[in-house]
Amino acid sequence: MRKQLAAETVGTFWLVFGGCGSAILAAAFPDLGIGFTGVALAFGLTVVTMAYAVGGISGGHFNPAVSVGLTVAGRFPAARLLPYIAAQLVGAILAAAALYLVASGKAGFAPGGFAANGYGEHSPGGYSLTSALVIEIILTAIFLFVILGTTHGRAPVGFAPLAIGLTLTLIHLISIPVTNTSVNPARSTSQALFADGWALGQLWLFWLAPLLGAVLGALVWKAVGETD
Numbered sequence: 023m024r025k026q027l028a029a030e031t032v033g034t035f036w037l038v039f040g041g042c043g044s045a046i047l048a049a050a051f052p053d054l055g056i057g058f059t060g061v062a063l064a065f066g067l068t069v070v071t072m073a074y075a076v077g078g079i080s081g082g083h084f085n086p087a088v089s090v091g092l093t094v095a096g097r098f099p100a101a102r103l104l105p106y107i108a109a110q111l112v113g114a115i116l117a118a119a120a121l122y123l124v125a126s127g128k129a130g131f132a133p134g135g136f137a138a139n140g141y142g143e144h145s146p147g148g149y150s151l152t153s154a155l156v157i158e159i160i161l162t163a164i165f166l167f168v169i170l171g172t173t174h175g176r177a178p179v180g181f182a183p184l185a186i187g188l189t190l191t192l193i194h195l196i197s198i199p200v201t202n203t204s205v206n207p208a209r210s211t212s213q214a215l216f217a218d219g220w221a222l223g224q225l226w227l228f229w230l231a232p233l234l235g236a237v238l239g240a241l242v243w244k245a246v247g248e249t250d
Contacts, residue, residue, distance in 0.1 A: 027109040029080035033072040034113030037084045038209050041065035043121050045137040058198045066191030073183035082183070085206040086110055091166035091236035095243055114212035122216045136217035139204040139228045144220055147199035154201045155231050161193045162205045162235025163242065170243040204228040
């Protein structure tokens with residue numbers, strides 16, 4: 023169990039450090055910024071690399087919503103759910119702290135949004151609370167559906183991390199303009215702790231929507247994908 027929790031901590035650290043780090047440090051870099059596409063790809067790559075690296079140890083959740091969805095689907099023991107979520111939060115917060123340390127080394131640094139998730143005036147595209155809630159639920163549900171499908175015994179062996187990472191990339195391509203893309207409460211929490219004060223006030227949505235979406239995705243999979 024200790025090794026599983028350590029793997030979840032390291033994997034979530036890398037997801038936040040790589041994905042949010044690309045948004046904070048590289049997305050709008052003068053003349054050579056990677057933009058939304060680069061950030062989306064960075065998030066996908068973090069999942070692919072860590073799923074291959076430690077997926078065999080912990081299952082490679084790196085996300086409280088994923089752990090909840092797998093539990094609802096009967097793929098993960100409920101007794102391990104809270105320890106996994108705690109490990110994911112620790113990894114995410116450590117990554118955000120490291121990013122803050124790096125970013126603050128630049129003259130004139132101000133945390134601003136710090137890649138936090140938001141709606142309304144804090145949505146990159148000015149989208150409403152309702153828009154944020156709907157898209158986060160739908161995209162997290164699809165994410166769980168893909169995870170459950172690609173890790174099923176019928177799926178081709180060895181390709182799940184690629185499919186999951188590509189799905190996360192696509193999710194970010196769709197929703198960065200709406201919410202800056204969460205689908206992961208640990209990622210949202212870690213950045214909100216270091217961003218301007220508004221982020222903590224909106225954090226509730228980025229727990230509620232991904233968790234609802236995860237449950238929905240698991241239930242749809244059980245109805246559609248599970249066969250005798």
